[in-house]
Amino acid sequence: SLTDNTGKAELWANIFNEENKDQKLQIKVVYDGESFIYKKSTKFHDGINFIRINAKCNVPKIADIAFVVDATGSMGDEISYLKLELEDVLNKIKKQHSNIAVNTASVFYRDKSDDYLTKKSEFSSDIKTTINFIRKQFPGGGGDFPEAVEEGLNTAINDLKWDNDALAKVIFLILDAPPHSDKESIKKTQKLTQKASEKGIRIVPVTASGINKSTEYLMRSIALATNGTYVFLTDDSGIGNSHIKPTTDEFQVELLNDVFIRLINQYLTIPECNEDVIFNEKEIKDTLFITDNNEKIDTAKTDIDTIKQEIGKVKYYPNPTFDILNIEIVGNIEEMFLADVSGKILQRFNVKNQNRFQINLNKFPAGIYFIQYKNNEIWKTGKIIKRKT
Structure with missing residues (x-):
């Protein structure tokens, strides 16, 4: 796993099985070609593992954001939304982070028996390139419940040209169906999740109408494993058909445009070197x-x-x-x-x-x-x- 813009890395031992769950674990940190071993690592419920090393304060000025979209027949409303609204979202991000080169890309996928499996538009600093690619896409194919999610992720994670030193690497995975559940597809999805974490790519599933509970749990797990965030559409959105109730204690309904902007801002925010926290003294009180x-x-x-x-x-x-x-x-x-x-x-x-x-x-x-x-x-x-x- 790579550290994120806040300096944290989340590690999940044996995330796909329970074998050797009580084994002794150690953490190796690699920085600037030098390795640091943390032998007495603790599990989450016992506290956080801190490793402090002398490092140069270097804030990357590049962000890579990819939109991976299920393009099967049931995704008409969601694709229409992207065609109409995504340009506005990206323009606002560019304006708010004018000091960062924001590159965007997109991958559309269908299923293995459809007229195509995946299509991609490579990372570009010109958001028009991504938007024009998306506007040429249309829903079609599919028919059964599972789709080739793993193929879309494979193209995005392994074929797109991610910048190794980017401040943020994010995949917004927009879908309304799970990957296939055969052994090969399951194994591939697991390996892709590990590869995304290894590359520091956050996967942010955006689930639409049509998903079931098992798909929700899978998408939540992928988000957790890659330090991403799980996003779900509700009936308030007016997009698609009816949506299942999420498995959570409480949630706040936001416009999808606002969710995209909030999350991207969150992933791009980093304190300047030697800068202390700025806060409102009227809001923060001593007791x-x-x-x-x-x-x-x-x-x-x-x-x-x-x-x-x-x-x-x-x-x-x-x-x-x-x-x-x-x-x-x-x-x-x-x-x-x-x-x-x-x-x-x-x-x-x-x-x-x-x-x-x-x-x-x-x-x-x-x-x-x-x-x-x-x-x-x-x-x-x-x-x-x-x-x-």
Whole structure:
């Protein structure tokens, strides 16, 4: 796996099987031709593995973004959307990141018995090249449920000319059907997922109407394995037929244009060399109680012992912090999570029967983090600023 724009790499041991799941693991980091071995690696539930090395501050100025699209007969609405809206999305990205060379490409795929298997448009700095290619495509073929997803991914991952040093490498996989489930196709999909992770290519599935639960789980797994994000269309979109309810606690409905822009911005954002975190002092206060996702009550002048003993009250300080974050809990909370700005869980803490504990952020890079916990089926969130030491 390659580190992303935030400096993190996610490693999944034995992701496709349970063999040797308790084996001792070690991590090897390769930077500028030099290897660093981390022998006493820990598993996720035991904490994060930090490796600090002296490295030059070099921010890449290239981003490669590919759109891989199921072009079978049921994808008419989705292809029409891309023809009408994608140019606007890419123009906004280019404008917001004028200091980065944003290259785009596209792959369309059908099924093995159709008039073609895959078609591609190579990476280009001119978005018109990609848009014109997409506008020449039309839906057709297919007929059965599975399609040649693995062939589309193979063309995108292995045939497109990805820049090795790109700041971001992203595949938006837009589809409404799974890959074939024969042994050869399954093995190929697994190897392609591993290859994408090895190359640092995030796969972002965008699932449309027609997928079933097993396809949802597969796409979520591919996204996780490649440090991507799972995106799904809902009936609110007006695109395609009815959509299944996603398997998640809660979700926020956004316009697909906004989702594309938000995710690409997220993947392209990186602090400048030696830059500390910029934050709004009115928004970030030293001591807060989390009450829900939107409401924060300032308790700087209130002692925790005087607060009514309600379930789901959490006090955290100092904020911003350079290292130690103190947590005080009122009520019965069983577990708490530390997440990064993309929403990915970094650490889980068992806080059952605890009134207070500490989170040490000393080894984390400067940035924005969140503490989260669940109360009465509702997620509570508090924003934390980790300052540069």
